[in-house]
Amino acid sequence: MDRKEKILDILKEREKISVKELSRIFKVSEMTIYRDIRELENSGKLKRKYGVVYLNKEDKSKNFVIKQCPVCDKPITRPRPYKIILENDETVEACCEHCGLFLHQKYREQQVNAITYDFITDSPITAFDAYFVVGSEAVPCCSPSVIPFSTKETALKFQKGFGGEVLDFVEAYNRLTKRIKIEINSIKKKN
Ligand SMILES: [Zn+2]
Ligand SMILES: [Zn+2]
Structure with missing residues (x-):
């Protein structure tokens, strides 16, 4: 067991x-x-x-509509998903911070706000103020995983145990979106 x-x-x-x-x-x-x-x-x-x-004694099938992640199509099962708030107060949710960062790419023309939750304490954080451990061994959802923390100190502590890189929002965003560009480029080269 x-x-x-x-x-x-x-x-x-x-x-x-x-x-x-x-x-x-x-x-x-x-x-x-x-x-x-x-x-x-x-x-x-x-x-x-x-x-x-x-x-958890609640029956999830009751009053529970499973949403899909607009980036990877996985069902959003997390109780506190990554949330982007758009100019018109509409919200879009992603399965995890990994897909959340890609959603920002989609909405980069708009002024947006984003809410994430500290991995340890679950307290809400403005994503732009969060620290992220990117590419650690802990992969709760999509890979490379992006795990949010409210302080750099806790992010570094997590990194000690699970590896990865501690990045702020802009660095994490660039790291992820750039990574995909590299992957796409390398696919093109192969063809
Ligand atoms: Zn996703
Ligand atoms: Zn995910």
């Missing part, structure tokens, strides 16, 4: 458990536990509020 299944088993016994306690039980870092529970949260199996996790 892997750690994620064991976490679900523990939650079936108890109503809730803190990330700290899970890290003690499994003798792994809190970062590792956060990665496990993020995956469980994305698949709708549990809910998280700050440092405490609960089993």
Whole structure:
């Protein structure tokens, strides 16, 4: 049985458990536990509020319309997806920060705002003020993964465990959109 299944088993016994306690039980870092529970949260199996996790007892099929990511067509299952707010107050959502950055490319002619959520604390951040770990081993959704943090300090701490690069919004945007250009160019060369 892997750690994620064991976490679900523990939650079936108890109503809730803190990330700290899970890290003690499994003798792994809190970062590792956060990665496990993020995956469980994305698949709708549990809910998280700050440092405490609960089993998700709500039936997702009720009153729940699954939206699709406009960039990669994946269903948007995250409880707090990347959100871009356009000039007309319309919002567009992406499955993750990776696709979120590509959405910015699409809307680059417009004045927009964007909201993301700190990977550890879940607190909302204006994406333009966030720090992103790009291309780490942790790939909660699309690859190369782009994981948001509200402070550079927590981003660097995450990078220590999972690798990748710590970039601000503009750097992350350029890194991702440029990367695709390179890929397209290399495809052209092959032909
Ligand atoms: Zn996507
Ligand atoms: Zn994604």
